[in-house]
Amino acid sequence: MGAVRIGWTLALLALDGCCLSVVTGGTGKSSSGSGTGGATSTGGTTTGTSAAGSSTGSFIPTLTLTYLLDAGIGTVFGPVALSLTPTDGGSGIAKLVYSGGQPGSFEVTLQALSEAGMALGDPIAVAATDAALISPPNVTVFDDGRDTAVCWEDYGSTSNPFLGECMNAGENPLVLCATVAEGGSSSESYSACGSRPLLVFNGASAPLNLDGGDLQLYYQDYVDVAQVWAYGYDVGISASWGPINIPFAVSPLAPNLDEIVHAADGGLVATLIYFSGGGYSQSSSATIDPLFATNGQLAVTSKLDSEALGVLELDDSGLRATSWQFDGGAHWLTAIPAPTDPIGPLGATSCPSGFGFLAITDGGDLLLAKTLFDGEIASVAGGLFALDDFESTATSLAVAPNLDGGLLIAVSSPGQIAVYVVGCQ
Numbered sequence: 425m426g427a428v429r430i431g432w433t434l435a436l437l438a439l440d441g442c443c444l445s446v447v448t449g450g451t452g453k454s455s456s457g458s459g460t461g462g463a464t465s466t467g468g469t470t471t472g473t474s475a476a477g478s479s480t481g482s483f484i485p486t487l488t489l490t491y492l493l494d495a496g497i498g499t500v501f502g503p504v505a506l507s508l509t510p511t512d513g514g515s516g517i518a519k520l521v522y523s524g525g526q527p528g529s530f531e532v533t534l535q536a537l538s539e540a541g542m543a544l545g546d547p548i549a550v551a552a553t554d555a556a557l558i559s560p561p562n563v564t565v566f567d568d569g570r571d572t573a574v575c576w577e578d579y580g581s582t583s584n585p586f587l588g589e590c591m592n593a594g595e596n597p598l599v600l601c602a603t604v605a606e607g608g609s610s611s612e613s614y615s616a617c618g619s620r621p622l623l624v625f626n627g628a629s630a631p632l633n634l635d636g637g638d639l640q641l642y643y644q645d646y647v648d649v650a651q652v653w654a655y656g657y658d659v660g661i662s663a664s665w666g667p668i669n670i671p672f673a674v675s676p677l678a679p680n681l682d683e684i685v686h687a688a689d690g691g692l693v694a695t696l697i698y699f700s701g702g703g704y705s706q707s708s709s710a711t712i713d714p715l716f717a718t719n720g721q722l723a724v725t726s727k728l729d730s731e732a733l734g735v736l737e738l739d740d741s742g743l744r745a746t747s748w749q750f751d752g753g754a755h756w757l758t759a760i761p762a763p764t765d766p767i768g769p770l771g772a773t774s775c776p777s778g779f780g781f782l783a784i785t786d787g788g789d790l791l792l793a794k795t796l797f798d799g800e801i802a803s804v805a806g807g808l809f810a811l812d813d814f815e816s817t818a819t820s821l822a823v824a825p826n827l828d829g830g831l832l833i834a835v836s837s838p839g840q841i842a843v844y845v846v847g848c849q
Contacts, residue, residue: 484789486810487833490541491520491843498526500838502560503820507567508539508832515539516827519572520834521550521565522841527558532576534565534604539826541843550602554579556595566623566639573639575601575614575621582615599643618643618651626676626699640682640699642674652682652697652704673724677731685712685724685735692716692737694748712748713757715741723772725779732797734779736772745781745795758801760793763808771823773831775848780831784818790833792846811835814842 495501502523508516516539525531530553536544553561553576561577578598599621601614622642641653672686682697691714696707712735716722720739726732735746743766744759764785771782778796785791785808792807811818816837824832829849835842 484808484810486812487790487844487846489812489814489842490845491535491537491543491841492813493522493841495524495839499524500526500560501836501841502530503562504822504834504836504841505563505565506822506824506832506834507565507572508824508826509567509569510827517544517567517569518824518826518832519565519567520822520841520843521563521574521576522836523553523560523563523576525553525560528555529553530557530560532561532563532574534572534574537832537843539828539830539832541832541845548604550574550604551576551578551600553577554595556580562620564621564623566625568625568639570606572604573601573613573623574604575599575623575641575643577619577621582617599641601641614641614653616643616651616653618645620644620672622674624674624676624682626678626680626682638679640674640697642682642684644672670718671720671722673722673735675724675726675733676728677726677733678728681731683724683726683733685722685733687716687718687720687722689718690714692722692735692746694733712746713737713744717741721768721770723770723781725772725774727774727779727797730797734772734774734781734795734797736770736781736783738766738768738770738783742766743783743791745779745793745801747779747795747798756798756800758795760791760801762791762793764789764791766791769818769821771821771833773823773825773848775825775831776829777849780823780825780848782821782823782831782833784821784835788814788817790835790844790846792831792848794848809846811842811844814840816840 505521506518508518510516518537520535520537523530523532532550534548534550538544556579563576566573578600580595580598582598596617597619599616599618603611603613620643624640625638643651645651670687674682674684677683680699684695684697691711693709693711695709698705716737717739720737723736725734733748737744743762744757747756764787766783767786769784773780775794778794781793783791790809790811795801816839818835818837820836822834826832830845830847833844
């Protein structure tokens with residue numbers, strides 16, 4: 425499907441004045457621009473401080489490429505997804521999933537990576553999509569160290585007898601899932617009518633049983649609701665959501681407790697989903713940012729041991745981070761200064777000492793900002809990185825923390841898929 429190029433990780437260098445480190449090949453580029461921002465407190469007990477940043481002719485370090493796919497003639501890539509799980513030996517193995525092909529003929533592919541972002545073995549073809557699909561499908565992945573759950577968008581008729589009728593009696597947009605065993609064999613594990621699947625693990629420990637209810641599948645149906653199902657189980661609920669194109673994201677807060685964050689007429693809201701004893705329950709929604717625009721972008725992450733939620737938002741008002749405390753109801757809204765305009769896509773993850781937030785800028789660079797778990801910005805200076813050998817505009821971004829405090833980052837465009845490593849201690 426594409427040509428593979430591999431890059432070697434050379435060094436870990438600490439950045440002066442902040443807690444980020446970067447895997448770099450010793451090259452970079454200069455940048456000019458300015459950015460301003462401030463921080464405010466909303467609904468919490470902490471007041472924010474203003475922040476401003478500017479750069480003129482500053483040097484931007486370049487992240488070293490660890491894995492690259494170039495699309496061949498007639499091939500386009502779709503979105504990427506990442507999952508990284510510790511192994512028995514103490515290292516980590518990541519699973520990269522992506523879609524690619526051409527209208528009417530797309531393939532969902534799984535590639536194993538080391539926690540340093542290097543390819544492990546050959547890619548595995550998980551599924552070929554229906555000929556009626558004209559765009560590369562969205563994908564999602566979770567790996568428990570033994571088996572890998574992969575879900576994607578497709579088109580056809582569902583084989584799930586528990587869902588009843590779909591939008592049409594015949595073929596419909598579908599969410600399909602498969603469980604891929606360690607040896608590469610796969611078996612269909614779920615099908616439903618819908619789109620935009622997300623796999624979320626909220627169990628107490630790993631490895632887990634993918635059929636044990638610790639892994640939840642979220643997706644949207646055709647009207648205004650979210651479907652939530654236990655992976656491999658025929659139990660689930662419909663949660664009130666909003667129009668089908670509304671931005672949404674999901675993150676676990678605690679074992680058996682997930683948080684759906686989505687746009688609404690009243691701004692950005694959060695809804696708790698609880699799974700127990702083979703069933704689900706849904707809480708009422710709480711507004712965490714009344715100013716969020718429904719055409720904006722968002723990404724979420726969490727700190728599981730404190731039930732703290734980190735949300736990255738981007739709309740016409742700029743880039744900002746929200747830290748929301750579930751048990752206390754307090755949240756802090758912090759503007760993130762950027763030397764160039766962020767345009768997305770976005771990513772969010774939990775670092776050892778704070779939330780890590782990522783955004784692609786209008787210059788094609790990666791912005792990495794970190795906030796403490798109470799919302800205070802810990803580091804932004806030096807958080808702008810050029811992406812080595814990535815020569816097109818990014819259309820998707822996926823991030824997974826590795827075991828040494830770093831981040832594994834995958835970006836894709838219609839013509840390329842690239843993987844990098846950056847520190848976020």
